[in-house]
Amino acid sequence: MMTNFRDAILSGTKAAAKLHREFHHADAVKALGGGVDVFGATINLGAVLIFRPLEGLLGACIPGQNPGVMISTQRALRIQRFTGAHELGHVVMRHELKIDGEEILARAPSQGGYDLQEIEADAFAAEFLMPKWVFQAHARRQGWNKESMEDPCVVYQMALRIGASYDATCRALNRHSIIDGSTREKLLRVERKRIKKSLLGDVAVENWHRDVWLLTERDEGTVIEGQPEDCFVLRLRERSSAGYVWNFKSLQEAGFAILRDTRDIPSPETAIGGVVSRLLTLRRDEPDLGELSVEQRRPWLKTGAPLSKFQLKYDLLGKEIGMPRAVRRQLTAA
Template identity: 30%
Template sequence: MANGSRTSTVKRRKDLALDALGRALRLRGEMGIKPQAPASVFDVIDKLGIKLRFMPIPSLEGVYRGRPNPVILVSSERPPGRQAYTGAHELGHHVYGHGVAVGVPSDDAGQEPPESVGPEEYLADRFAGFFLMPKTAVKYGFRARGWEPKECTPRQVYTVAGWLGVGYAALVHHMRGSLRMLAYPHSARLLKATPKDIRAGILGREVRENLLVVGEKWTDRAVDVQVGDLILLPSGTRYEGKNLRVVEETERAVLLTATAPGIGRVHRPESGWAAFVRVSRRNYVGLGPYRHWEDPDYEAEDD
Protein backbone atom coordinates (compact mmCIF):
# COMPACT_ATOMS: atom_id res chain seq x y z
CA MET A 1 0.00 0.00 0.00
CA ALA A 2 2.82 2.40 0.85
CA ASN A 3 4.44 1.94 -2.56
CA GLY A 4 1.08 2.39 -4.30
CA SER A 5 0.39 5.59 -2.39
CA ARG A 6 3.85 6.92 -3.21
CA THR A 7 3.39 6.14 -6.92
CA SER A 8 0.02 7.89 -6.88
CA THR A 9 1.52 10.99 -5.26
CA VAL A 10 4.34 11.14 -7.79
CA LYS A 11 1.92 10.84 -10.71
CA ARG A 12 -0.41 13.47 -9.27
CA ARG A 13 2.48 15.88 -8.79
CA LYS A 14 3.73 15.24 -12.32
CA ASP A 15 0.28 16.07 -13.68
CA LEU A 16 0.15 19.26 -11.60
CA ALA A 17 3.62 20.30 -12.76
CA LEU A 18 2.68 19.79 -16.40
CA ASP A 19 -0.42 21.90 -15.91
CA ALA A 20 1.65 24.64 -14.23
CA LEU A 21 4.11 24.55 -17.13
CA GLY A 22 1.27 25.00 -19.62
CA ARG A 23 -0.30 27.86 -17.67
CA ALA A 24 3.05 29.63 -17.26
CA LEU A 25 3.94 29.43 -20.94
CA ARG A 26 0.44 30.51 -21.94
CA LEU A 27 0.58 33.63 -19.76
CA ARG A 28 4.04 34.50 -21.05
CA GLY A 29 2.64 34.33 -24.58
CA GLU A 30 -0.39 36.44 -23.67
CA MET A 31 1.94 39.06 -22.17
CA GLY A 32 4.03 39.19 -25.35
CA ILE A 33 7.13 37.67 -23.72
CA LYS A 34 9.27 35.86 -26.27
CA PRO A 35 10.02 32.18 -25.51
CA GLN A 36 13.74 32.87 -25.10
CA ALA A 37 13.29 36.08 -23.08
CA PRO A 38 13.30 36.67 -19.32
CA ALA A 39 10.07 37.76 -17.65
CA SER A 40 9.91 40.85 -15.43
CA VAL A 41 7.24 39.45 -13.15
CA PHE A 42 6.39 42.70 -11.37
CA ASP A 43 5.76 44.39 -14.72
CA VAL A 44 3.40 41.53 -15.61
CA ILE A 45 1.56 41.87 -12.30
CA ASP A 46 1.10 45.59 -12.96
CA LYS A 47 -0.16 44.96 -16.51
CA LEU A 48 -2.73 42.49 -15.23
CA GLY A 49 -4.19 45.15 -12.94
CA ILE A 50 -3.24 43.33 -9.73
CA LYS A 51 -2.41 45.68 -6.87
CA LEU A 52 1.23 45.06 -5.97
CA ARG A 53 2.73 46.35 -2.76
CA PHE A 54 6.13 45.82 -1.14
CA MET A 55 5.92 45.75 2.66
CA PRO A 56 8.37 45.25 5.58
CA ILE A 57 7.01 41.85 6.63
CA PRO A 58 10.05 39.76 7.71
CA SER A 59 7.81 36.97 8.97
CA LEU A 60 6.35 36.36 5.51
CA GLU A 61 7.54 35.91 1.91
CA GLY A 62 4.35 37.18 0.34
CA VAL A 63 0.56 37.20 0.42
CA TYR A 64 -2.10 36.80 -2.25
CA ARG A 65 -5.70 37.93 -1.84
CA GLY A 66 -7.99 36.91 -4.66
CA ARG A 67 -10.70 38.45 -6.74
CA PRO A 68 -12.68 40.70 -7.14
CA ASN A 69 -9.86 43.07 -6.10
CA PRO A 70 -6.70 40.98 -6.22
CA VAL A 71 -3.68 42.07 -4.20
CA ILE A 72 -0.14 40.72 -4.02
CA LEU A 73 2.12 41.65 -1.11
CA VAL A 74 5.87 40.95 -1.29
CA SER A 75 8.30 41.27 1.61
CA SER A 76 10.64 44.22 1.09
CA GLU A 77 13.25 42.55 3.29
CA ARG A 78 14.13 39.65 0.99
CA PRO A 79 16.80 39.56 -1.75
CA PRO A 80 15.68 40.64 -5.26
CA GLY A 81 15.79 37.13 -6.72
CA ARG A 82 13.67 35.78 -3.90
CA GLN A 83 11.22 38.68 -4.27
CA ALA A 84 10.78 37.85 -7.96
CA TYR A 85 10.14 34.17 -7.19
CA THR A 86 7.64 35.15 -4.51
CA GLY A 87 5.90 37.52 -6.91
CA ALA A 88 5.65 34.76 -9.52
CA HIS A 89 4.38 32.33 -6.88
CA GLU A 90 1.62 34.71 -5.82
CA LEU A 91 0.86 35.36 -9.50
CA GLY A 92 0.39 31.60 -9.85
CA HIS A 93 -2.29 31.71 -7.16
CA HIS A 94 -4.02 34.43 -9.19
CA VAL A 95 -3.83 32.47 -12.45
CA TYR A 96 -5.42 29.46 -10.75
CA GLY A 97 -8.14 31.52 -9.09
CA HIS A 98 -7.13 30.68 -5.54
CA GLY A 99 -8.46 32.69 -2.62
CA VAL A 100 -6.07 33.79 0.11
CA ALA A 101 -2.54 32.42 0.31
CA VAL A 102 0.25 33.27 2.74
CA GLY A 103 3.90 32.33 2.18
CA VAL A 104 6.31 31.92 5.10
CA PRO A 105 10.07 32.59 4.73
CA SER A 106 12.11 29.80 3.16
CA ASP A 107 15.14 29.27 0.97
CA ASP A 108 13.70 26.51 -1.21
CA ALA A 109 12.99 28.50 -4.39
CA GLY A 110 13.31 26.22 -7.40
CA GLN A 111 13.29 23.03 -5.37
CA GLU A 112 10.64 20.32 -5.36
CA PRO A 113 8.26 21.26 -2.51
CA PRO A 114 7.93 18.68 0.31
CA GLU A 115 5.03 16.21 0.21
CA SER A 116 3.36 18.11 3.06
CA VAL A 117 2.66 20.99 0.64
CA GLY A 118 -0.90 20.93 -0.66
CA PRO A 119 -1.91 21.06 -4.34
CA GLU A 120 -2.60 24.83 -4.46
CA GLU A 121 0.83 25.73 -3.07
CA TYR A 122 2.46 23.12 -5.28
CA LEU A 123 0.82 24.54 -8.40
CA ALA A 124 1.82 28.10 -7.51
CA ASP A 125 5.40 27.06 -6.83
CA ARG A 126 5.79 25.10 -10.06
CA PHE A 127 4.14 27.95 -11.98
CA ALA A 128 6.71 30.39 -10.56
CA GLY A 129 9.64 28.28 -11.67
CA PHE A 130 8.36 27.75 -15.21
CA PHE A 131 7.26 31.36 -15.61
CA LEU A 132 10.63 32.81 -14.62
CA MET A 133 12.88 30.00 -15.89
CA PRO A 134 11.32 28.21 -18.88
CA LYS A 135 13.69 25.79 -20.58
CA THR A 136 13.93 27.79 -23.80
CA ALA A 137 14.97 30.96 -21.96
CA VAL A 138 17.44 29.14 -19.73
CA LYS A 139 19.09 27.46 -22.71
CA TYR A 140 19.25 30.75 -24.57
CA GLY A 141 20.74 32.55 -21.58
CA PHE A 142 23.73 30.20 -21.61
CA ARG A 143 24.16 29.49 -25.32
CA ALA A 144 23.83 33.12 -26.44
CA ARG A 145 26.91 33.73 -24.28
CA GLY A 146 28.75 30.75 -25.77
CA TRP A 147 28.26 28.48 -22.76
CA GLU A 148 26.92 24.94 -22.56
CA PRO A 149 24.29 24.57 -19.79
CA LYS A 150 25.23 21.01 -18.77
CA GLU A 151 28.86 22.10 -18.26
CA CYS A 152 28.17 25.50 -16.69
CA THR A 153 30.42 27.09 -14.09
CA PRO A 154 29.29 28.98 -10.97
CA ARG A 155 30.14 32.31 -12.61
CA GLN A 156 28.11 31.43 -15.70
CA VAL A 157 25.10 30.37 -13.61
CA TYR A 158 25.40 33.58 -11.58
CA THR A 159 25.41 35.69 -14.75
CA VAL A 160 22.38 33.96 -16.30
CA ALA A 161 20.47 34.01 -13.00
CA GLY A 162 20.93 37.79 -12.87
CA TRP A 163 19.58 38.15 -16.40
CA LEU A 164 16.58 35.97 -15.56
CA GLY A 165 16.02 37.92 -12.34
CA VAL A 166 16.23 34.88 -10.05
CA GLY A 167 18.55 33.67 -7.31
CA TYR A 168 21.66 31.61 -8.01
CA ALA A 169 20.55 28.55 -6.04
CA ALA A 170 17.02 28.77 -7.44
CA LEU A 171 18.35 28.46 -10.99
CA VAL A 172 20.58 25.51 -10.10
CA HIS A 173 17.73 23.67 -8.36
CA HIS A 174 15.32 24.36 -11.22
CA MET A 175 17.80 23.25 -13.88
CA ARG A 176 18.42 20.01 -12.02
CA GLY A 177 14.94 19.15 -10.80
CA SER A 178 12.34 20.59 -13.17
CA LEU A 179 14.30 21.05 -16.40
CA ARG A 180 16.60 18.01 -16.10
CA MET A 181 19.45 20.05 -17.56
CA LEU A 182 22.02 19.25 -14.86
CA ALA A 183 23.26 15.96 -13.45
CA TYR A 184 23.01 15.73 -9.68
CA PRO A 185 26.80 15.61 -9.01
CA HIS A 186 27.35 18.74 -11.10
CA SER A 187 24.49 20.63 -9.43
CA ALA A 188 25.85 19.64 -6.02
CA ARG A 189 29.23 21.13 -6.94
CA LEU A 190 27.56 24.32 -8.16
CA LEU A 191 25.62 24.66 -4.89
CA LYS A 192 28.86 24.62 -2.91
CA ALA A 193 29.66 28.02 -4.41
CA THR A 194 27.97 31.01 -2.78
CA PRO A 195 26.98 34.26 -4.52
CA LYS A 196 29.30 36.10 -2.12
CA ASP A 197 32.27 33.98 -3.23
CA ILE A 198 31.31 34.28 -6.91
CA ARG A 199 31.11 38.07 -6.68
CA ALA A 200 34.52 38.14 -5.02
CA GLY A 201 35.92 35.98 -7.82
CA ILE A 202 34.52 38.29 -10.47
CA LEU A 203 35.67 41.56 -8.89
CA GLY A 204 38.82 40.35 -7.16
CA ARG A 205 37.56 41.55 -3.78
CA GLU A 206 34.68 40.89 -1.43
CA VAL A 207 31.61 43.10 -1.69
CA ARG A 208 28.39 43.10 0.30
CA GLU A 209 26.36 44.66 -2.50
CA ASN A 210 24.50 42.68 -5.12
CA LEU A 211 26.28 42.52 -8.49
CA LEU A 212 24.81 42.09 -11.97
CA VAL A 213 27.06 41.10 -14.86
CA VAL A 214 25.64 42.88 -17.90
CA GLY A 215 26.74 42.85 -21.53
CA GLU A 216 25.41 42.86 -25.07
CA LYS A 217 23.64 39.52 -24.49
CA TRP A 218 21.49 41.24 -21.87
CA THR A 219 18.36 41.60 -24.00
CA ASP A 220 14.58 41.81 -23.67
CA ARG A 221 14.52 43.37 -20.21
CA ALA A 222 15.73 46.33 -18.20
CA VAL A 223 18.55 46.07 -15.71
CA ASP A 224 16.69 46.22 -12.38
CA VAL A 225 18.76 47.11 -9.31
CA GLN A 226 18.45 48.69 -5.89
CA VAL A 227 20.41 51.66 -4.58
CA GLY A 228 23.91 50.50 -3.75
CA ASP A 229 23.92 47.57 -6.18
CA LEU A 230 26.78 47.13 -8.64
CA ILE A 231 26.67 46.62 -12.42
CA LEU A 232 29.67 45.21 -14.29
CA LEU A 233 29.78 46.16 -17.98
CA PRO A 234 32.24 45.73 -20.87
CA SER A 235 34.77 48.50 -21.47
CA GLY A 236 33.49 51.19 -23.77
CA THR A 237 30.02 51.14 -22.22
CA ARG A 238 28.58 54.58 -21.57
CA TYR A 239 25.84 55.52 -19.15
CA GLU A 240 23.17 58.19 -18.97
CA GLY A 241 21.23 59.34 -15.93
CA LYS A 242 21.72 60.91 -12.52
CA ASN A 243 21.18 57.61 -10.70
CA LEU A 244 24.42 55.88 -11.81
CA ARG A 245 28.07 56.51 -10.99
CA VAL A 246 31.35 54.92 -12.09
CA VAL A 247 33.12 53.06 -9.29
CA GLU A 248 36.00 51.67 -11.30
CA GLU A 249 37.10 51.49 -14.92
CA THR A 250 39.74 49.25 -16.49
CA GLU A 251 40.77 48.27 -20.00
CA ARG A 252 38.28 45.38 -19.88
CA ALA A 253 35.33 46.57 -17.82
CA VAL A 254 33.35 49.39 -16.26
CA LEU A 255 31.87 49.01 -12.78
CA LEU A 256 28.86 51.19 -11.98
CA THR A 257 26.91 51.66 -8.79
CA ALA A 258 23.26 52.71 -8.46
CA THR A 259 23.08 55.89 -6.41
CA ALA A 260 19.43 56.99 -6.38
CA PRO A 261 15.96 55.81 -7.49
CA GLY A 262 15.09 56.50 -11.11
CA ILE A 263 15.68 55.28 -14.64
CA GLY A 264 18.98 55.53 -16.48
CA ARG A 265 20.47 53.93 -19.55
CA VAL A 266 23.65 52.10 -20.55
CA HIS A 267 24.79 51.73 -24.15
CA ARG A 268 27.70 50.85 -26.43
CA PRO A 269 27.92 53.28 -29.38
CA GLU A 270 30.01 50.99 -31.57
CA SER A 271 27.45 48.17 -31.56
CA GLY A 272 24.20 50.02 -30.90
CA TRP A 273 23.37 47.84 -27.88
CA ALA A 274 21.53 49.58 -25.06
CA ALA A 275 19.51 48.77 -21.96
CA PHE A 276 17.53 50.80 -19.47
CA VAL A 277 18.60 50.67 -15.83
CA ARG A 278 15.77 50.92 -13.32
CA VAL A 279 16.80 51.73 -9.76
CA SER A 280 14.59 51.38 -6.70
CA ARG A 281 15.29 52.31 -3.10
CA ARG A 282 16.98 49.57 -1.13
CA ASN A 283 14.28 47.48 0.56
CA TYR A 284 11.65 49.60 -1.20
CA VAL A 285 8.31 49.91 0.61
CA GLY A 286 5.28 51.02 -1.39
CA LEU A 287 3.20 50.30 -4.46
CA GLY A 288 4.83 48.35 -7.24
CA PRO A 289 4.33 50.84 -10.11
CA TYR A 290 6.19 53.56 -8.17
CA ARG A 291 9.29 51.58 -7.22
CA HIS A 292 11.55 53.28 -9.81
CA TRP A 293 10.19 56.80 -9.52
CA GLU A 294 12.78 59.54 -9.11
CA ASP A 295 12.68 61.46 -5.84
CA PRO A 296 14.24 64.96 -6.00
CA ASP A 297 14.55 64.95 -2.20
CA TYR A 298 16.23 61.55 -2.05
CA GLU A 299 19.37 61.32 0.08
CA ALA A 300 21.53 58.20 0.04
CA GLU A 301 21.84 58.03 3.82
CA ASP A 302 18.08 57.47 4.05
CA ASP A 303 18.72 53.87 2.95
Protein backbone atom coordinates in the same frame (compact mmCIF):
# COMPACT_ATOMS: atom_id res chain seq x y z
CA MET B 1 -9.64 18.30 -9.96
CA MET B 2 -6.22 17.70 -8.43
CA THR B 3 -5.90 14.38 -6.62
CA ASN B 4 -2.13 14.16 -6.02
CA PHE B 5 1.02 16.26 -6.10
CA ARG B 6 1.92 15.15 -9.66
CA ASP B 7 -1.40 16.52 -10.93
CA ALA B 8 -0.73 19.74 -9.00
CA ILE B 9 2.75 20.14 -10.53
CA LEU B 10 1.43 19.52 -14.04
CA SER B 11 -1.47 21.93 -13.54
CA GLY B 12 0.77 24.73 -12.24
CA THR B 13 3.37 24.23 -14.98
CA LYS B 14 0.74 24.27 -17.74
CA ALA B 15 -0.87 27.42 -16.33
CA ALA B 16 2.48 29.24 -16.33
CA ALA B 17 3.22 28.23 -19.93
CA LYS B 18 -0.24 29.38 -21.02
CA LEU B 19 0.28 32.81 -19.45
CA HIS B 20 3.67 33.14 -21.18
CA ARG B 21 2.00 32.59 -24.53
CA GLU B 22 -0.84 35.03 -23.81
CA PHE B 23 1.51 37.84 -22.78
CA HIS B 24 4.27 37.07 -25.35
CA HIS B 25 6.91 36.95 -22.63
CA ALA B 26 9.39 35.02 -24.75
CA ASP B 27 9.40 37.76 -27.39
CA ALA B 28 10.07 40.41 -24.75
CA VAL B 29 13.01 38.51 -23.23
CA LYS B 30 14.53 37.78 -26.64
CA ALA B 31 14.31 41.47 -27.57
CA LEU B 32 15.45 43.13 -24.33
CA GLY B 33 16.97 40.42 -22.17
CA GLY B 34 16.06 40.41 -18.49
CA GLY B 35 13.59 38.17 -16.73
CA VAL B 36 9.88 37.48 -17.02
CA ASP B 37 7.78 40.48 -15.94
CA VAL B 38 5.92 38.91 -13.03
CA PHE B 39 4.53 42.15 -11.60
CA GLY B 40 3.36 43.40 -14.98
CA ALA B 41 1.58 40.09 -15.57
CA THR B 42 -0.16 40.33 -12.20
CA ILE B 43 -1.44 43.81 -12.99
CA ASN B 44 -2.48 42.85 -16.54
CA LEU B 45 -4.65 40.07 -15.11
CA GLY B 46 -6.60 42.68 -13.18
CA ALA B 47 -5.23 41.91 -9.72
CA VAL B 48 -4.51 44.70 -7.25
CA LEU B 49 -0.81 44.52 -6.38
CA ILE B 50 0.79 46.37 -3.49
CA PHE B 51 4.06 46.17 -1.53
CA ARG B 52 3.98 46.65 2.23
CA PRO B 53 6.08 45.65 5.28
CA LEU B 54 4.80 42.22 6.34
CA GLU B 55 6.26 41.04 9.62
CA GLY B 56 7.12 37.36 9.37
CA LEU B 57 5.41 36.95 5.99
CA LEU B 58 6.51 37.10 2.35
CA GLY B 59 3.15 37.57 0.67
CA ALA B 60 -0.58 37.00 0.56
CA CYS B 61 -3.30 36.45 -2.02
CA ILE B 62 -6.87 37.60 -1.41
CA PRO B 63 -9.36 35.95 -3.80
CA GLY B 64 -12.31 37.70 -5.41
CA GLN B 65 -13.56 39.24 -8.63
CA ASN B 66 -10.63 41.65 -8.38
CA PRO B 67 -8.07 39.60 -6.44
CA GLY B 68 -5.45 41.28 -4.33
CA VAL B 69 -1.76 40.42 -3.99
CA MET B 70 0.41 41.81 -1.21
CA ILE B 71 4.18 41.33 -1.13
CA SER B 72 6.62 42.15 1.66
CA THR B 73 9.06 45.03 1.28
CA GLN B 74 11.42 43.43 3.78
CA ARG B 75 13.17 41.17 1.29
CA ALA B 76 15.34 41.72 -1.80
CA LEU B 77 13.89 42.13 -5.28
CA ARG B 78 14.62 38.54 -6.37
CA ILE B 79 12.67 37.23 -3.34
CA GLN B 80 9.85 39.66 -4.14
CA ARG B 81 9.80 38.29 -7.69
CA PHE B 82 9.52 34.67 -6.55
CA THR B 83 6.88 35.58 -3.97
CA GLY B 84 5.01 37.51 -6.65
CA ALA B 85 5.10 34.53 -9.00
CA HIS B 86 3.82 32.24 -6.24
CA GLU B 87 0.93 34.60 -5.41
CA LEU B 88 0.22 35.02 -9.12
CA GLY B 89 -0.17 31.25 -9.27
CA HIS B 90 -2.85 31.47 -6.59
CA VAL B 91 -4.61 34.17 -8.63
CA VAL B 92 -4.46 32.32 -11.95
CA MET B 93 -5.75 29.07 -10.46
CA ARG B 94 -8.40 30.79 -8.33
CA HIS B 95 -7.20 29.45 -5.01
CA GLU B 96 -8.68 30.32 -1.64
CA LEU B 97 -7.16 32.93 0.70
CA LYS B 98 -3.42 32.30 1.06
CA ILE B 99 -0.89 33.76 3.48
CA ASP B 100 2.68 32.68 2.72
CA GLY B 101 5.84 32.85 4.79
CA GLU B 102 9.45 31.72 4.50
CA GLU B 103 8.39 28.14 3.88
CA ILE B 104 7.77 28.84 0.18
CA LEU B 105 11.52 29.43 -0.30
CA ALA B 106 12.69 26.20 1.30
CA ARG B 107 10.43 23.58 -0.24
CA ALA B 108 10.38 21.97 -3.67
CA PRO B 109 7.13 20.98 -5.45
CA SER B 110 8.51 17.55 -6.34
CA GLN B 111 8.83 16.68 -2.66
CA GLY B 112 5.07 16.71 -2.11
CA GLY B 113 3.72 16.24 1.39
CA TYR B 114 1.94 19.60 1.72
CA ASP B 115 -1.22 21.38 0.59
CA LEU B 116 -1.99 20.68 -3.09
CA GLN B 117 -2.83 24.30 -3.82
CA GLU B 118 0.56 25.31 -2.46
CA ILE B 119 2.28 22.65 -4.59
CA GLU B 120 0.39 23.98 -7.61
CA ALA B 121 1.44 27.59 -6.87
CA ASP B 122 5.07 26.52 -6.28
CA ALA B 123 5.14 24.69 -9.62
CA PHE B 124 3.60 27.70 -11.32
CA ALA B 125 6.18 30.07 -9.81
CA ALA B 126 9.14 27.89 -10.79
CA GLU B 127 7.97 27.53 -14.39
CA PHE B 128 6.79 31.13 -14.70
CA LEU B 129 10.08 32.70 -13.56
CA MET B 130 12.48 30.10 -14.96
CA PRO B 131 11.07 28.34 -18.04
CA LYS B 132 13.56 26.53 -20.24
CA TRP B 133 13.21 29.08 -23.01
CA VAL B 134 14.45 31.94 -20.78
CA PHE B 135 17.74 30.08 -20.26
CA GLN B 136 17.98 29.33 -23.97
CA ALA B 137 17.35 32.98 -24.91
CA HIS B 138 20.13 34.28 -22.67
CA ALA B 139 22.50 31.49 -23.68
CA ARG B 140 22.07 32.36 -27.35
CA ARG B 141 22.67 36.05 -26.70
CA GLN B 142 25.76 35.44 -24.55
CA GLY B 143 27.25 32.60 -26.60
CA TRP B 144 26.89 30.11 -23.73
CA ASN B 145 26.29 26.40 -24.26
CA LYS B 146 25.39 23.43 -22.06
CA GLU B 147 28.97 23.06 -20.86
CA SER B 148 29.04 26.73 -19.87
CA MET B 149 26.40 25.97 -17.23
CA GLU B 150 29.01 23.99 -15.29
CA ASP B 151 30.89 27.23 -14.61
CA PRO B 152 29.63 28.93 -11.41
CA CYS B 153 30.55 32.39 -12.76
CA VAL B 154 28.37 31.84 -15.84
CA VAL B 155 25.48 30.47 -13.76
CA TYR B 156 25.76 33.50 -11.47
CA GLN B 157 25.56 35.86 -14.45
CA MET B 158 22.58 33.90 -15.77
CA ALA B 159 20.84 34.26 -12.39
CA LEU B 160 21.35 38.03 -12.41
CA ARG B 161 19.88 38.37 -15.90
CA ILE B 162 16.76 36.30 -15.25
CA GLY B 163 16.13 37.93 -11.87
CA ALA B 164 16.43 34.79 -9.73
CA SER B 165 18.68 33.62 -6.92
CA TYR B 166 21.80 31.62 -7.69
CA ASP B 167 20.43 28.61 -5.81
CA ALA B 168 17.08 28.69 -7.63
CA THR B 169 18.90 29.01 -10.97
CA CYS B 170 21.03 25.92 -10.25
CA ARG B 171 17.93 23.90 -9.38
CA ALA B 172 16.03 25.11 -12.45
CA LEU B 173 18.94 24.19 -14.74
CA ASN B 174 18.80 20.70 -13.27
CA ARG B 175 14.99 20.55 -13.55
CA HIS B 176 15.28 21.31 -17.26
CA SER B 177 18.03 18.65 -17.67
CA ILE B 178 20.57 21.29 -18.72
CA ILE B 179 22.85 20.09 -15.92
CA ASP B 180 22.76 16.84 -13.95
CA GLY B 181 22.24 16.44 -10.23
CA SER B 182 25.95 16.08 -9.48
CA THR B 183 26.76 19.36 -11.26
CA ARG B 184 23.91 21.08 -9.44
CA GLU B 185 25.27 20.05 -6.05
CA LYS B 186 28.80 21.08 -7.05
CA LEU B 187 27.54 24.51 -8.11
CA LEU B 188 25.53 24.96 -4.92
CA ARG B 189 28.64 24.34 -2.82
CA VAL B 190 30.46 27.29 -4.42
CA GLU B 191 30.60 30.32 -2.13
CA ARG B 192 29.04 33.36 -3.80
CA LYS B 193 31.74 35.60 -2.35
CA ARG B 194 34.35 33.60 -4.24
CA ILE B 195 32.52 34.18 -7.53
CA LYS B 196 32.28 37.91 -6.91
CA LYS B 197 35.94 38.17 -5.92
CA SER B 198 36.96 36.47 -9.15
CA LEU B 199 35.09 39.16 -11.09
CA LEU B 200 36.32 42.14 -9.06
CA GLY B 201 39.95 41.09 -8.75
CA ASP B 202 41.81 43.50 -6.48
CA VAL B 203 38.87 45.92 -6.16
CA ALA B 204 37.83 46.11 -2.51
CA VAL B 205 34.19 46.48 -1.46
CA GLU B 206 32.65 47.15 1.94
CA ASN B 207 30.39 44.10 1.86
CA TRP B 208 29.85 41.10 -0.38
CA HIS B 209 26.06 41.23 -0.43
CA ARG B 210 26.17 43.44 -3.51
CA ASP B 211 25.98 41.71 -6.88
CA VAL B 212 28.66 41.95 -9.58
CA TRP B 213 27.61 42.11 -13.22
CA LEU B 214 29.95 41.24 -16.08
CA LEU B 215 28.79 43.22 -19.13
CA THR B 216 30.12 42.82 -22.66
CA GLU B 217 29.10 43.75 -26.19
CA ARG B 218 26.65 40.86 -26.05
CA ASP B 219 24.56 42.87 -23.59
CA GLU B 220 24.10 45.68 -26.13
CA GLY B 221 20.52 46.94 -26.22
CA THR B 222 19.31 44.97 -23.21
CA VAL B 223 17.70 46.07 -19.95
CA ILE B 224 19.29 45.01 -16.66
CA GLU B 225 17.48 45.13 -13.34
CA GLY B 226 19.53 45.21 -10.16
CA GLN B 227 20.16 46.78 -6.78
CA PRO B 228 21.44 50.33 -6.08
CA GLU B 229 24.82 49.12 -4.75
CA ASP B 230 25.61 46.60 -7.49
CA CYS B 231 29.04 46.63 -9.13
CA PHE B 232 29.60 46.38 -12.87
CA VAL B 233 32.58 45.10 -14.81
CA LEU B 234 32.52 46.32 -18.42
CA ARG B 235 34.64 44.22 -20.75
CA LEU B 236 34.75 45.86 -24.17
CA ARG B 237 36.97 45.27 -27.18
CA GLU B 238 39.16 48.28 -28.00
CA ARG B 239 41.26 49.17 -31.05
CA SER B 240 43.73 51.24 -29.06
CA SER B 241 46.62 50.38 -31.40
CA ALA B 242 44.75 52.29 -34.11
CA GLY B 243 44.08 55.24 -31.79
CA TYR B 244 40.53 54.29 -30.80
CA VAL B 245 39.65 54.38 -27.11
CA TRP B 246 36.46 54.12 -25.10
CA ASN B 247 35.29 57.37 -23.54
CA PHE B 248 33.69 56.79 -20.14
CA LYS B 249 33.05 60.42 -19.20
CA SER B 250 29.30 59.95 -19.63
CA LEU B 251 29.30 57.28 -16.93
CA GLN B 252 30.86 59.63 -14.38
CA GLU B 253 28.40 62.35 -15.38
CA ALA B 254 25.57 59.84 -14.76
CA GLY B 255 26.79 59.26 -11.20
CA PHE B 256 28.83 56.08 -11.60
CA ALA B 257 32.08 55.81 -9.65
CA ILE B 258 34.95 54.21 -11.59
CA LEU B 259 36.77 51.80 -9.28
CA ARG B 260 39.29 50.42 -11.78
CA ASP B 261 40.22 50.99 -15.43
CA THR B 262 42.67 48.58 -17.06
CA ARG B 263 43.49 46.96 -20.39
CA ASP B 264 44.05 43.27 -20.90
CA ILE B 265 46.68 43.19 -23.64
CA PRO B 266 47.17 39.82 -25.34
CA SER B 267 50.58 38.43 -26.20
CA PRO B 268 51.95 39.18 -29.69
CA GLU B 269 51.40 35.53 -30.62
CA THR B 270 47.65 35.68 -29.88
CA ALA B 271 46.88 39.33 -30.70
CA ILE B 272 44.49 39.77 -33.61
CA GLY B 273 44.19 43.11 -35.35
CA GLY B 274 45.53 45.07 -32.41
CA VAL B 275 42.35 44.51 -30.36
CA VAL B 276 42.63 44.61 -26.57
CA SER B 277 40.07 44.21 -23.82
CA ARG B 278 39.22 47.35 -21.86
CA LEU B 279 38.09 46.43 -18.36
CA LEU B 280 36.18 49.02 -16.36
CA THR B 281 34.82 48.38 -12.87
CA LEU B 282 32.19 50.80 -11.64
CA ARG B 283 29.26 51.21 -9.28
CA ARG B 284 26.75 53.73 -8.04
CA ASP B 285 25.37 53.75 -4.52
CA GLU B 286 22.11 55.59 -5.15
CA PRO B 287 18.95 54.15 -6.75
CA ASP B 288 18.64 55.16 -10.38
CA LEU B 289 16.85 54.43 -13.62
CA GLY B 290 18.57 55.35 -16.87
CA GLU B 291 20.73 54.45 -19.84
CA LEU B 292 24.38 53.53 -19.93
CA SER B 293 25.99 54.74 -23.16
CA VAL B 294 29.66 54.93 -24.15
CA GLU B 295 31.50 55.45 -27.45
CA GLN B 296 34.79 54.25 -28.93
CA ARG B 297 36.47 56.90 -31.05
CA ARG B 298 39.77 58.64 -31.65
CA PRO B 299 40.05 61.36 -28.98
CA TRP B 300 41.20 64.03 -31.42
CA LEU B 301 38.13 63.52 -33.63
CA LYS B 302 35.27 65.22 -31.82
CA THR B 303 32.72 64.90 -34.62
CA GLY B 304 31.58 62.11 -36.92
CA ALA B 305 30.36 58.63 -36.16
CA PRO B 306 32.27 56.65 -33.51
CA LEU B 307 33.90 53.35 -34.38
CA SER B 308 31.43 51.61 -32.05
CA LYS B 309 28.92 52.29 -29.29
CA PHE B 310 27.74 50.33 -26.29
CA GLN B 311 24.32 51.05 -24.84
CA LEU B 312 21.94 49.41 -22.41
CA LYS B 313 19.19 50.51 -20.06
CA TYR B 314 19.37 49.89 -16.35
CA ASP B 315 16.93 49.82 -13.45
CA LEU B 316 18.84 50.06 -10.19
CA LEU B 317 15.89 51.07 -8.05
CA GLY B 318 16.04 47.79 -6.16
CA LYS B 319 13.14 46.23 -4.34
CA GLU B 320 9.59 47.39 -4.87
CA ILE B 321 7.90 49.58 -2.24
CA GLY B 322 4.30 50.84 -2.18
CA MET B 323 2.72 51.24 -5.60
CA PRO B 324 4.36 48.93 -8.18
CA ARG B 325 6.67 50.66 -10.64
CA ALA B 326 4.72 49.02 -13.48
CA VAL B 327 1.60 50.93 -12.36
CA ARG B 328 3.52 54.20 -12.05
CA ARG B 329 4.80 53.78 -15.62
CA GLN B 330 1.26 53.20 -16.85
CA LEU B 331 0.01 56.30 -15.04
CA THR B 332 2.87 58.39 -16.45
CA ALA B 333 2.15 57.21 -19.99
CA ALA B 334 -1.60 57.89 -19.70
